[in-house]
Every structure is written in structure tokens, then in C-alpha cells.
Amino acid sequence: MSSEPMLSIDDVSVAFTDGGGLFDIFSDSETVRAVNDVSLTLGEQETLTLIGESGCGKSTLGKTAIGAQQPTSGTVRYRGQDIWKARNDAGSASIPFDEIRSALQIIHQDPGSALNPNQRLRTSLMIPLKQWYPDLSREERVERIHTLFEQVGMSPPDDYLNRYPHQLSGGETQRAVLVRALLLNPDVILADEAISALDVSLRVEMMDLMLELQELFQTSYLFISHDLSNARYIAEKSGGRIAVMYLGEIVEIGSVDEIMENPQHPYTKALQWATANLYDDGGDATFPLRKIDVPDPTDLPSGCHFHPRCPEAREVCQRQHPERIYIDDEETNYARCFRADEQHEYWNSPEITSGSSVDSS
Amino acid sequence: MSNTDTIVEVSNLDVTFQMDRGQSHVVRDVNLDVARNETLGIIGESGSGKSMLASSFLNAVIDPGVSTGKVMYHPEDGAPVSVLELSDSELDRFRWEEVAMVFQGAMSSFNPVTKIRTQFRETLQDHGRDIPAGMDRAHELLESVYLDPDRILDSYAHELSGGMKQRALIALSLLLEPDLLVLDEPTAALDLLMQRSIVTLLDELQTEYDLTLVFITHDLPLLTTLADRIAVMYAFNLTEIGTTDELLYNASHPYTRALLDATPDLNVPVDEMSIIKGSKPDPVDRISGCSYSPRCPIADDRCRSEEPPMMTVRDAHESACFYYDDAPDAVPISAAPDERPSSGRTTATEGRDN
Numbered sequence: 236m237s238s239e240p241m242l243s244i245d246d247v248s249v250a251f252t253d254g255g256g257l258f259d260i261f262s263d264s265e266t267v268r269a270v271n272d273v274s275l276t277l278g279e280q281e282t283l284t285l286i287g288e289s290g291c292g293k294s295t296l297g298k299t300a301i302g303a304q305q306p307t308s309g310t311v312r313y314r315g316q317d318i319w320k321a322r323n324d325a326g327s328a329s330i331p332f333d334e335i336r337s338a339l340q341i342i343h344q345d346p347g348s349a350l351n352p353n354q355r356l357r358t359s360l361m362i363p364l365k366q367w368y369p370d371l372s373r374e375e376r377v378e379r380i381h382t383l384f385e386q387v388g389m390s391p392p393d394d395y396l397n398r399y400p401h402q403l404s405g406g407e408t409q410r411a412v413l414v415r416a417l418l419l420n421p422d423v424i425l426a427d428e429a430i431s432a433l434d435v436s437l438r439v440e441m442m443d444l445m446l447e448l449q450e451l452f453q454t455s456y457l458f459i460s461h462d463l464s465n466a467r468y469i470a471e472k473s474g475g476r477i478a479v480m481y482l483g484e485i486v487e488i489g490s491v492d493e494i495m496e497n498p499q500h501p502y503t504k505a506l507q508w509a510t511a512n513l514y515d516d517g518g519d520a521t522f523p524l525r526k527i528d529v530p531d532p533t534d535l536p537s538g539c540h541f542h543p544r545c546p547e548a549r550e551v552c553q554r555q556h557p558e559r560i561y562i563d564d565e566e567t568n569y570a571r572c573f574r575a576d577e578q579h580e581y582w583n584s585p586e587i588t589s590g591s592s593v594d595s596s
Numbered sequence: 597m598s599n600t601d602t603i604v605e606v607s608n609l610d611v612t613f614q615m616d617r618g619q620s621h622v623v624r625d626v627n628l629d630v631a632r633n634e635t636l637g638i639i640g641e642s643g644s645g646k647s648m649l650a651s652s653f654l655n656a657v658i659d660p661g662v663s664t665g666k667v668m669y670h671p672e673d674g675a676p677v678s679v680l681e682l683s684d685s686e687l688d689r690f691r692w693e694e695v696a697m698v699f700q701g702a703m704s705s706f707n708p709v710t711k712i713r714t715q716f717r718e719t720l721q722d723h724g725r726d727i728p729a730g731m732d733r734a735h736e737l738l739e740s741v742y743l744d745p746d747r748i749l750d751s752y753a754h755e756l757s758g759g760m761k762q763r764a765l766i767a768l769s770l771l772l773e774p775d776l777l778v779l780d781e782p783t784a785a786l787d788l789l790m791q792r793s794i795v796t797l798l799d800e801l802q803t804e805y806d807l808t809l810v811f812i813t814h815d816l817p818l819l820t821t822l823a824d825r826i827a828v829m830y831a832f833n834l835t836e837i838g839t840t841d842e843l844l845y846n847a848s849h850p851y852t853r854a855l856l857d858a859t860p861d862l863n864v865p866v867d868e869m870s871i872i873k874g875s876k877p878d879p880v881d882r883i884s885g886c887s888y889s890p891r892c893p894i895a896d897d898r899c900r901s902e903e904p905p906m907m908t909v910r911d912a913h914e915s916a917c918f919y920y921d922d923a924p925d926a927v928p929i930s931a932a933p934d935e936r937p938s939s940g941r942t943t944a945t946e947g948r949d950n
């Protein structure tokens with residue numbers, strides 16, 4: 236195995252021209268920068284958690300990371316091999332594109348969509364196995380599926396394999412989809428809001444299962460969520476990092492401790508506010524944003540993209556775009572906010588007082 | 597509770613569906629009072645019957661479901677209304693002018709092919725309201741949910757983000773000045789930040805428009821920031837009810853405690869988080885005794901044979917558990933502080949009379 240990281244993403248941007256529907260209100264045909272100049276690495280068995288609001292680009296970044304979306308610029312490499320080079324210039328590739336795609340699997344937001352509603356589970360699961368491993372005999376395929384079902388606690392397997400998707404509970408569907416992703420023995424699983432549709436009380440159980448399987452199958456996870464408490468659970472249990480995305484950028488990335496105990500970016504703090512704890516004393520009752528809605532992504536705000544909503548914004552934030560300000564010596568963890576830099580002119584810049592659209596008094 | 601304080605009185609409510617494999621009983625003998633101007637939260641997992649209970653407030657259980665029992669609505673002045681006995685035309689009026697709803701599903705959503713302005717106007721027209729005055733109110737309502745009124749009214753629903761749409765729906769639901777707003781998972785499909793923002797807004801709206809809110813969700817942390825009282829549904833029954841503080845610090849039903857303990861909490865060390873063991877009951881197979889007994893750690897023979905009635909734990913706090921006194925010790929909650937903060941929690945509703 237090479238010393239290359241499992242996945243490395245360098246200066247990746249993804250732009251869409253006039254995406255259908257989602258942002259129609261804003262324009263007819265303009266470019267949305269879904270992902271803007273993001274660099275990341277994901278190591279063996281590492282877990283990286285991406286959080287942010289819908290439309291922040293986390294799903295697009297996730298898809299780009301597993302080769303399901305081609306970046307507009309920048310590179311995505313799997314074990315050192317540029318994924319899109321492998322695809323477009325197969326001759327030069329040390330790892331074939333097909334192999335890369337099967338090593339990078341996804342579990343969707345809507346887990347049910349991965350299962351054909353008109354097929355029994357057995358059929359839905361046998362097909363990809365047959366496609367990727369044509370050499371396996373039918374018995375071997377069945378055995379592989381059975382073993383996995385036992386491992387995810389769906390036992391006896393035949394009971395479940397004979398069912399149609401609508402005959403499964405939410406948790407069982409999740410498990411079946413997890414099995415489907417694991418069948419191909421992937422190196423990386425992208426879990427895109429994979430547990431958000433479950434009842435709160437089932438989420439911890441599902442996350443535990445995912446982590447257990449991570450150890451068993453030695454996979455890396457890219458875990459996407461809009462819920463900081465899920466992100467924190469996964470990240471803390473797996474020792475992974477949390478990256479916060481806002482309007483296409485990673486605005487803060489750090490260890491669980493840094494993000495939870497000492498968030499640098501006001502947006503990270505807003506996400507924390509949104510993750511209400513049962514036993515908080517409610518001391519943090521003030522609304523942490525100046526505006527409720529995310530601005531038009533086809534017309535990004537000047538300066539810091541967060542400034543129209545940021546409760547800490549000052550004049551300089553309206554005109555200067557914050558670079559990465561590293562908060563550790565290895566330069567892996569950073570925040571894109573002037574407040575992380577004690578020397579920054581921000582601290583002498585006049586406060587913005589107008590434009591507040593929400594106060595929760 | 598005297599009638600002047602109570603806006604809705606639910607008694608002996610049952611909701612049943614006739615299914616191929618037998619009768620499905622999705623709400624069982626629920627008794628519940630909603631106080632005027634309170635925010636009552638109803639919490640339960642999916643399939644607990646909580647949405648059916650909510651629908652019954654407006655007699656909106658869909659066919660072939662049948663609600664039986666009594667739902668009495670007490671208007672501020674005038675005679676009480678027996679909701680389950682209203683005719684279709686009476687219901688039409690009742691549903692907008694007395695009780696309005698924002699449901700998650702298709703029951704309350706915008707028509708995709710007409711502008712939102714048209715839908716506000718039609719609602720006014722259908723109820724014989726003065727259009728200019730009503731549209732003024734529409735503007736005011738949209739502003740109070742932090743939307744730009746003209747931009748929203750000139751949009752089609754698909755042009756709005758989920759959070760904008762949901763806020764516009766809330767504004768529409770308040771157009772005909774209802775006193776009670778029933779919200780069934782109104783924010784479930786949205787980002788947490790938007791969910792929490794909307795809950796903050798609802799709290800402001802309640803004060804501004806003198807509303808009573810019934811908020812149904814499976815999301816306990818969200819609910820506790822808003823609700824004055826919380827009712828817990830488990831397996832088609834009401835299992836516990838009390839003030840938010842009582843439920844957080846003195847939950848007296850093993851299910852409520854398990855639910856509290858299973859709720860992800862940023863302050864709880866990850867290895868102390870737990871799950872509720874066992875699986876949810878089926879609405880067709882009737883469990884004898886307490887419906888939670890198959891999953892309950894302290895269940896005994898009595899629990900498995902006799903059905904526990906609602907019992908008073910202390911004022912205005914009731915639990916349907918024979919051993920409500922033992923529940924706190926038997927089912928510890930890792931996130932709960934040892935002592936209840938003396939000042940109580942500051943919910944968003946702090947300072948309002950209720």
C-alpha cells in the first residue's frame with residue numbers, strides 16, 4: 236500500500252450553470268459555485284464529517300470526493316491516482332477508473348432510493364455483486380450477503396432477503412443499504428445525511444453500527460450531516476475531524492474538541508446554537524444570526540460570504556475575503572474568519588450596526 | 597381546568613383504521629386538555645399515533661381512519677364546538693378561522709401552479725373576507741416570519757427554499773386569525789439551523805398574535821426550547837404529561853426517561869449515550885397490560901396484565917406507569933444534571949403568563 240492518502244482533494248471547485256429549480260427565484264442562467272477552492276485529505280480508516288446547511292455544497296463536495304461529480308477545477312486523487320485522469324485517459328492510469336468507483340461507495344440521503352421497490356432485497360443485492368465480481372459463483376455471492384446481514388443484525392438473513400423494500404422499517408432499510416455499500420468492499424463510504432431520516436432515538440444505534448462496521452471492514456467515512464450532534468458523535472467516536480461548510484467553502488475545520496469547545500467561526504457557533512441540548516440552561520437565547528436565510532448563491536456577498544448573516548461582522552468583513560487562518564502548528568486546522576487572527580485589522584474596524592433583521596427579544 | 601382556560605378538551609379519543617389483517621388502533625383512549633395560550637408539545641416516535649392525535653384536533657384524520665370520542669373546542673366567546681360532529685362545510689370554516697394547521701405532508705402545501713399571492717387571495721375569498729384588509733394582514737404576517745412580502749407573494753412555491761416555504765405556510769395558516777395553530781413536524785425536512793430559527797419565530801408569533809400552539813414532533817431538544825408542557829405518546833397511548841421542566845427533571849415514565857437518555861446531547865460523553873432497546877409495537881397486535889412492558893426494564897407481572905391508567909405524580913404531572921416513583925432510579929438519564937437548576941430553565945417562552 237502506498238503512503239498516499241486514501242483520498243486527496245486539492246483546490247477543488249465545482250460550478251453549475253443554472254441548476255434546475257433550486258435557486259430559480261434568483262435568476263435565469265447564472266453560475267452557482269457549489270464548491271469553492273476546497274482542499275482536504277482523507278486517510279485510511281479515517282472519518283471526516285462535513286456539516287452545513289442545505290445548499291452549502293457539502294453533498295457536491297462529497298460526490299466530487301468519490302468521483303461521482305467532476306470538479307470544474309482542481310484534482311481529486313485516490314491513492315495518488317487522479318480519478319478523472321483515470322477515467323479520461325485510461326492508458327496512463329495506475330488504477331483503473333472502474334476499480335476506483337467501486338472502492339468509493341455512497342449511502343444516500345434517501346436510503347430507499349438505492350433499493351428497487353419492485354425487487355426483493357436478494358435481487359437488489361445480488362445484481363451489483365454480480366456486476367463487480369463476475370467470477371464469484373452464485374453460492375459465494377449468497378454467502379457474502381448472508382454474512383453481512385448477520386453482521387448488521389438482520390438475522391436470519393433469509394427472512395429479510397425475501398422482503399420488498401416497503402416491508403422494511405426505516406432502520407432496516409438503512410442497514411440493507413449499508414450492506415449494499417459494503418458488498419463491494421469499498422475503501423471509502425460517503426454517507427450523505429444517511430441517518431437524518433431516522434427517528435432521533437434510532438440514530439445513535441445506526442451510527443454505532445456504522446462505526447462498528449468501519450472497524451470490521453477498515454473503511455474510511457465521509458459523513459455528511461446538517462446536525463452537529465450527529466457529526467460530533469461520529470467524529471468523537473472515530474477520532475475524526477469536523478469540517479464546517481458555508482456557501483461552498485470550508486469555513487472551519489478542526490478536531491471535535493476544537494469545534495465543540497472552542498469554535499472560531501461565528502457560523503460554527505450558530506450551528507451549535509441550533510443543536511439544542513436538553514439540559515442547557517438556555518443562557519444562549521440570543522439569535523446568533525442577523526438574517527435567517529442563506530443568500531443567493533449565484534450572487535455571493537462581497538468580502539466574507541457570511542458577513543450579511545454574521546453577528547460579529549465589521550466593516551472590513553464587507554470588503555475582504557478571509558483566507559485560511561491556521562489554528563494549529565501542523566497547519567491542518569483552520570478557520571476562515573478574521574477573528575481567529577488576533578493581529579487582524581478586523582479588531583480596529585468599525586462594527587456594522589444596520590441590517591439586523593432578527594432579534595429575539 | 598375551567599372552560600375559560602381550556603381551548604381544547606380531548607376525551608376518550610380513539611382513532612382506528614380497518615385493515616386487511618384486522619383493526620389498527622392508532623390512538624387509544626386519549627384524554628388531554630390544551631390550555632389557552634399555552635404551547636403544548638406532543639412528542640413521540642414515528643408510528644406512535646401522534647400525527648393522528650393532531651389530525652383529530654381538526655377532525656382531519658384521513659379516510660378510512662375513524663376518530664371516535666370527543667374533541668371539544670372552546671372559542672373565546674360563544675358556544676363550545678364538538679369538532680368530531682361538524683359537517684363538512686362547518687369544518688371548512690372551523691379549520692381556518694378557529695384552528696389552523698401546518699402539517700408536514702401534502703395536507704398543507706402550496707399549489708405548485710399558482711403564485712403564492714393567488715393562494716392568499718383565494719383563501720380570503722373562499723371565506724368571504726375583505727381582500728385589501730386581508731392582504732394587508734398577509735404582508736404583516738409575512739414580515740413577521742422574516743420574509744420579503746412582495747417577493748414571496750410574486751413567487752411560485754418551487755422558487756422558494758424549504759425554510760421560506762414553511763414560513764410562508766405558517767403566515768398563510770394565520771391569515772384568518774385562528775386562535776389555535778396545530779403544527780405537525782413543520783420543520784422536520786429542514787436544516788437544524790432553520791428548524792431552530794422557525795421555532796424561535798413561532799415563539800414570537802405566539803405572543804404577537806395571542807396563539808395557542810400544539811407542536812408535534814419526534815425531536816425532543818427542539819420541543820423543549822418552545823413548549824410549556826409536553827405530552828408523550830408511546831404506542832398509541834398518552835404515557836406522560838407535565839410541564840417541560842417536570843418532564844426534563846422529573847420524568848416519571850420509563851419510556852420518557854429512555855427517550856431522554858437516547859437523545860443525542862452535545863454535553864454527554866459519547867460512550868454514555870444509549871439507545872432504547874426492543875422494537876415498536878404494532879397497532880394491530882394488542883399488547884396486554886402496559887404497552888411499554890415488553891421493553892420496560894422494571895416491568896413485572898402486574899404491568900404485563902393490567903393496563904396502567906394516568907396517575908398523578910404531582911400537580912399537573914401525570915404518568916401512566918404503576919411504578920412512576922421508581923422510574924427515576926431505575927432508568928437514569930446521563931445528560932441530566934444532579935439537581936434541577938433553582939431558577940428553572942429559561943425557555944424561549946420565559947416571562948409569558950400561562
Ligand code: SF4
Nearest residue numbers: 539542545552572573
Ligand atoms: S470574517 Fe467577519 S463576517 Fe466573516 S465570519 Fe468573521 S467576523 Fe463574521
